[in-house]
Amino acid sequence: MSRATVELPAGTRAFLTSPRTATLTTLRPDGTPHVTPVRFTFDAAAGLVRVTTRAGARKARNVAAGGPAARVALCQADGFRWITLEGWASVTEAPARLAEAVRRYTARYRVAPPTPPDLVVVEIAVGRVLSLNL
Incomplete structure (x- = not known):
């Protein structure tokens, strides 16, 4: 999965x-x-989206089953404003990458994410950005 800055x-x-x-x-x-x-x-800076979840969650299983070619799309909307980040995804349980995902989540949402025993992070290398009214 290649990563590049997303301007x-x-x-x-x-x-x-x-x-x-x-x-x-x-x-x-x-x-x-x-x-x-x-x-x-x-x-x-890394061109990367991070989503913490359980290893057994359908989204994590779908990404894992897709292998290195697993394509995903993440869309955030607010009324008539929206952005979609498309890219290639992977699932990892590497401690340093999980810690970074938890740190960033806590900073954004001002609360730590749930931490089930099978916590993993879905990492998405953003390859395309689509948006409206932003």
Whole structure:
């Protein structure tokens, strides 16, 4: 998964750092979409979205089943303003990457995320940004 800086206008970056919920779309093994609400963080310098979840959650299983070509889309909306971040996803339980995801989540939402025993992070290398009214 390649990572690169994602350049965004200041207003768009502010929209992505406010404590909102988004939807994450992954593909089930049969190719049908699975859409679920998530909290996430966006790291523009690394071009990376992070979503903490359980290893057994459908979204994590879908990403893992997709291998290195797993494509996903994350969309945050507020009225007629929205942004979609598309990219390639992977699932990791690496302690340093989990700690970074938890740190960023806590900073954004001002509360630590749930920490089930099977906590993992879905990392999305952003390849395309689509938006309206931002």
